[in-house]
Amino acid sequence: MKVKTILILSLLIFSSACKKENNRAEWEADILAPILHTTFTLNHIIPDSLIQTNPDTTVSLVIDNSIYKFNLDTLVALPDTNFIDTFKIPNFISMINVVPGQTIFTDNEESKFNISGGVELTKVVIESGYIKFKITSTIDQKTTYTYTMPSVTLNGIPFSAVFDVPAGSISNPTVYYGTFDVSGYTFDLRGSNQNSYNKYNISIQIKLANDAQPTAIVQADRVYIESNFDQIKPAYVKGYFGSQQINIANQSNQFDIFKKIISGNIDINTIDVKLKLINAFGVDIKAVLNQLQSINSVTSNSVNLNHSIIGNSVNINRASDNGQSAIHTTYNIQLNEQNSNMDVFIENLPDIFNTSLQLQINPQGNSSIHNDFAYNSGFFDARLFVKLPLSLIASNLEMADTLAVNITTDGTHLKKGSFNVYANNGFPFSAELQLYLIDANGQLLDQLISDNFIHPAYTNSNNIVTAPRQSLVKFSFNENQMQHLYNTRKLVLKAVFNTTSQTQHVNLYSHYYMDIKITSDVKLHIRLN
Amino acid sequence: MTRIFCLILLIFTLPGFLLSQNVADNFPLLYAKDTCKNLLLIKTDNYYNSNAIHNNFLSSFYKGGFIDSLSKTRVSNKLNTKNNLGAEISFNAMYYLHNSIAMGNAKRAFCINTGYFEYYNTTFSENLFSLIFFGNKQFAGNNISLALFNYQKISGQKIGFGIYNKNSFSSVCINFYNLSSYQNYNVNRANFFTEANGQYITLNINEQITITDTNRRNIFSNNGWGLGTDIVLNLNTGKNRSATIDDAFTINIENFGFAVLNSNTLHQAADTTINYSGFQVNNILNINNLLPVNLTDTLKLNYTKASKNILLPFTVTIGKIPSRYTTNRIESFYGIRYRYASNYKPLFYAGVFIKVNPKFHTSVNLQTGGYGNFNLAMQINYNPLKNFWVSVGCSNLSGTLSGNLNGKAINGNIYVAF
Numbered sequence: 001m002k003v004k005t006i007l008i009l010s011l012l013i014f015s016s017a018c019k020k021e022n023n024r025a026e027w028e029a030d031i032l033a034p035i036l037h038t039t040f041t042l043n044h045i046i047p048d049s050l051i052q053t054n055p056d057t058t059v060s061l062v063i064d065n066s067i068y069k070f071n072l073d074t075l076v077a078l079p080d081t082n083f084i085d086t087f088k089i090p091n092f093i094s095m096i097n098v099v100p101g102q103t104i105f106t107d108n109e110e111s112k113f114n115i116s117g118g119v120e121l122t123k124v125v126i127e128s129g130y131i132k133f134k135i136t137s138t139i140d141q142k143t144t145y146t147y148t149m150p151s152v153t154l155n156g157i158p159f160s161a162v163f164d165v166p167a168g169s170i171s172n173p174t175v176y177y178g179t180f181d182v183s184g185y186t187f188d189l190r191g192s193n194q195n196s197y198n199k200y201n202i203s204i205q206i207k208l209a210n211d212a213q214p215t216a217i218v219q220a221d222r223v224y225i226e227s228n229f230d231q232i233k234p235a236y237v238k239g240y241f242g243s244q245q246i247n248i249a250n251q252s253n254q255f256d257i258f259k260k261i262i263s264g265n266i267d268i269n270t271i272d273v274k275l276k277l278i279n280a281f282g283v284d285i286k287a288v289l290n291q292l293q294s295i296n297s298v299t300s301n302s303v304n305l306n307h308s309i310i311g312n313s314v315n316i317n318r319a320s321d322n323g324q325s326a327i328h329t330t331y332n333i334q335l336n337e338q339n340s341n342m343d344v345f346i347e348n349l350p351d352i353f354n355t356s357l358q359l360q361i362n363p364q365g366n367s368s369i370h371n372d373f374a375y376n377s378g379f380f381d382a383r384l385f386v387k388l389p390l391s392l393i394a395s396n397l398e399m400a401d402t403l404a405v406n407i408t409t410d411g412t413h414l415k416k417g418s419f420n421v422y423a424n425n426g427f428p429f430s431a432e433l434q435l436y437l438i439d440a441n442g443q444l445l446d447q448l449i450s451d452n453f454i455h456p457a458y459t460n461s462n463n464i465v466t467a468p469r470q471s472l473v474k475f476s477f478n479e480n481q482m483q484h485l486y487n488t489r490k491l492v493l494k495a496v497f498n499t500t501s502q503t504q505h506v507n508l509y510s511h512y513y514m515d516i517k518i519t520s521d522v523k524l525h526i527r528l529n
Numbered sequence: 530m531t532r533i534f535c536l537i538l539l540i541f542t543l544p545g546f547l548l549s550q551n552v553a554d555n556f557p558l559l560y561a562k563d564t565c566k567n568l569l570l571i572k573t574d575n576y577y578n579s580n581a582i583h584n585n586f587l588s589s590f591y592k593g594g595f596i597d598s599l600s601k602t603r604v605s606n607k608l609n610t611k612n613n614l615g616a617e618i619s620f621n622a623m624y625y626l627h628n629s630i631a632m633g634n635a636k637r638a639f640c641i642n643t644g645y646f647e648y649y650n651t652t653f654s655e656n657l658f659s660l661i662f663f664g665n666k667q668f669a670g671n672n673i674s675l676a677l678f679n680y681q682k683i684s685g686q687k688i689g690f691g692i693y694n695k696n697s698f699s700s701v702c703i704n705f706y707n708l709s710s711y712q713n714y715n716v717n718r719a720n721f722f723t724e725a726n727g728q729y730i731t732l733n734i735n736e737q738i739t740i741t742d743t744n745r746r747n748i749f750s751n752n753g754w755g756l757g758t759d760i761v762l763n764l765n766t767g768k769n770r771s772a773t774i775d776d777a778f779t780i781n782i783e784n785f786g787f788a789v790l791n792s793n794t795l796h797q798a799a800d801t802t803i804n805y806s807g808f809q810v811n812n813i814l815n816i817n818n819l820l821p822v823n824l825t826d827t828l829k830l831n832y833t834k835a836s837k838n839i840l841l842p843f844t845v846t847i848g849k850i851p852s853r854y855t856t857n858r859i860e861s862f863y864g865i866r867y868r869y870a871s872n873y874k875p876l877f878y879a880g881v882f883i884k885v886n887p888k889f890h891t892s893v894n895l896q897t898g899g900y901g902n903f904n905l906a907m908q909i910n911y912n913p914l915k916n917f918w919v920s921v922g923c924s925n926l927s928g929t930l931s932g933n934l935n936g937k938a939i940n941g942n943i944y945v946a947f
Contacts, residue, residue, distance in 0.1 A: 023593025027601065029664030032727035034807030422728060518807065519727035524664065528590075 118242030417522030578901035578936030615900030706755030757786020
């Protein structure tokens with residue numbers, strides 16, 4: 001009885017010492033800690049490629065955007081041309097006996113590239129590509145094929161492919177596939193008499209292989225040769241490129257610089273815009289810009305460019321050839337507030353440019369006498385070059401950005417508290433911040449509104465910053481909102497900007513900056529792992 | 530016999546029950562008969578204790594569960610500048626070849642000693658506890674010291690051979706140790722500062738870490754070898770052992786020696802200042818481009834591998850022990866015990882040993898020191914069979930029975946003479 005009592009008592013006392021699996025210690029602690037810090041200038045907000053610092057350290061936004069561009073493959077497209085030839089003995093001969101090494105068939109043909117658009121090429125240098133063969137043969141011994149293109153040369157040596165085709169039979173012909181690289185070869189497409197275009201010669205010889213057995217070729221024997229050029233990419237083309245018309249209707253191009261602005265107004269002081277038409281082909285091009293439209297997809301507002309260029313043709317001269325590459329020509333069209341509505345066009349804060357353009361190649365016909373040329377790096381590019389001095393008035397200019405977030409927890413998690421934004425603002429504008437929590441289904445979970453805004457820097461009468469200004473912006477969240485944060489997959493940050501002056505344009509300088517430190521003042525639920 | 534077997538099984542199969550500073554275990558001296566040829570003493574001594582951490586808190590921390598503010602505050606109210614938490618698990622078997630003759634002297638015989646031990650102890654500051662369990666917000670704007678902090682764990686096995694005096698059971702054993710684990714984290718300086726608004730945190734720290742091979746964690750892994758000695762010197766102050774009144778003192782030195790940790794032992798030390806001001810974002814509009822603070826690099830946690838020599842955590846006990854030769858039914862005992870460990874305070878104990886009847890003895894004592902505060906201890910010795918004693922004790926009765934107090938303890942002894 002005594003022993004049993006001791007046993008039970010001991011078990012009761014010490015059973016509590018056994019560690020349970022999967023249970024972890026948890027407690028709550030008040031944590032005050034930094035999360036991130038950053039200093040940003042205009043160079044951080046705007047990519048280096050889009051910003052230019054002027055001699056007086058004011059800053060201009062420089063945007064050089066293509067609104068339409070085409071390359072060589074649009075101008076001259078070499079088709080995957082097929083060549084098919086069939087060999088048989090003449091009908092009046094019932095059978096031919098052949099011995100090893102004896103020629104069975106020979107043929108010389110002139111083939112042609114069927115190039116659309118009236119293009120007449122005299123010369124093509126191949127950058128990369130292949131010639132492929134499919135041979136179907138009933139000859140019952142191994143045969144040797146020699147496929148030669150005398151006008152296709154590499155370093156002066158004509159292209160020649162020699163290959164053996166295994167024996168077949170009339171009932172079961174052999175099928176042979178072969179591929180040969182023609183990269184670097186030059187095609188002289190002037191034909192046998194050197195006065196034509198798009199043409200090249202082919203010579204085919206079929207012999208009984210040297211190590212074959214003597215055999216007889218009968219009437220029923222057939223040899224089919226099918227060859228084609230595959231994945232031909234020219235490095236250089238020369239000839240006449242035809243008088244092609246290229247119509248571009250409602251070509252849309254994204255314009256990202258204003259994409260994050262969702263509402264508000266911006267008034268720009270001056271603007272300098274050029275429409276550049278660049279021709280890097282050795283052909284004359286006539287261009288008619290029928291429409292250039294600035295579209296703000298957020299406000300659905302669009303502005304058509306009003307300028308004398310619209311609807312009127314301009315001629316862009318051909319590029320010149322220095323033997324290695326094309327030296328392009330550029331046709332510049334200056335657009336400003338005086339000769340166009342460009343200020344309204346840009347202040348629409350477009351995120352899309354819509355272009356309608358008509359191009360005619362060789363408007364004067366074959367004036368070069370088959371001396372049009374193009375390198376594979378050739379292009380025609382219509383570009384909009386915008387230089388926008390950042391001297392502006394921002395009025396409730398609302399920008400939004402979306403961050404993908406996925407806050408996971410392994411048990412330790414935030415319960416409630418606040419995120420505090422300490423800003424030392426050296427920019428002459430204020431910023432009001434809002435956070436929107438979006439779940440995986442795109443549904444709005446919650447909205448965190450700050451209790452304050454980031455004050456603008458101190459400025460003088462010329463709206464030039466004299467000293468940065470400190471602000472504290474606090475985003476508080478309760479337990480429910482904190483749960484929403486854990487379910488958030490997209491965090492939308494909205495900021496509303498107002499310049500210190502709403503009547504005078506405010507210059508932005510390259511040395512302006514803002515320091516931001518974000519801290520957390522939270523109750524942390526800690527769970528040991 | 531079955532009941533005895535159950536009791537033995539209970540004591541030696543309870544995992545990890547942490548006992549006490551076992552001060553009433555001088556069984557051979559108390560109960561040996563000269564006619565016996567062999568004596569076997571098996572002991573287990575298991576306990577944990579702290580000056581501030583109460584059992585409910587430790588239970589939640591160790592076993593899992595929510596540690597509420599009340600529980601944390603109760604610990605916090607008891608914290609001193611320097612606080613202790615320690616635990617020990619030990620199993621020992623001492624075999625006396627009572628019939629043998631050692632060194633040509635009939636009064637001396639051979640003994641064999643073997644055992645397993647795990648010692649844990651930590652020292653921590655009140656600030657460190659508050660920082661971890663209440664957070665750093667309370668310290669915003671103030672520079673606090675988190676030092677001193679030390680955590681040490683050592684575990685291993687030993688086997689020893691020695692000789693003893695058949696009358697006094699004074700003995701000397703030379704022990705060989707297999708160290709299966711050794712960990713030592715030492716922070717001499719840790720000045721912690723949270724800026725008033727939480728914009729940055731700095732930690733000025735001086736710390737050292739030594740850890741044996743982390744790939745060899747088995748309790749019988751070999752991560753070092755040791756050599757040491759156990760010395761028991763029982764002084765029978767009475768000249769005539771048949772006298773009715775006699776006194777005895779003991780000087781007991783256990784595990785006095787050194788160990789060599791093997792060459793895979795990891796070492797790290799740093800004397801540096803860490804300044805954390807959050808993630809550095811190069812471009813606020815490209816939040817994915819974060820430059821996280823690499824705390825491992827900042828702390829310079831570069832481990833090197835090398836052998837190391839350490840002193841074993843030896844124990845010294847000096848005190849008056851009950852005598853087997855007295856006819857008094859009640860005897861006093863008292864003494865002091867010291868453990869060579871970073872935060873073990875000298876343990877003072879005093880109590881009475883009561884011979885209730887020839888088969889049932891008990892002792893009660895008060896003790897203070899070690900890893901805890903004042904504790905009440907009790908030991909019960911029972912003689913169910915001839916030359917067979919079994920004993921169960923607890924050096925922290927109140928803590929063992931209450932979750933609101935600190936520490937738990939149990940010890941068990943079996944003594945067989947045959």
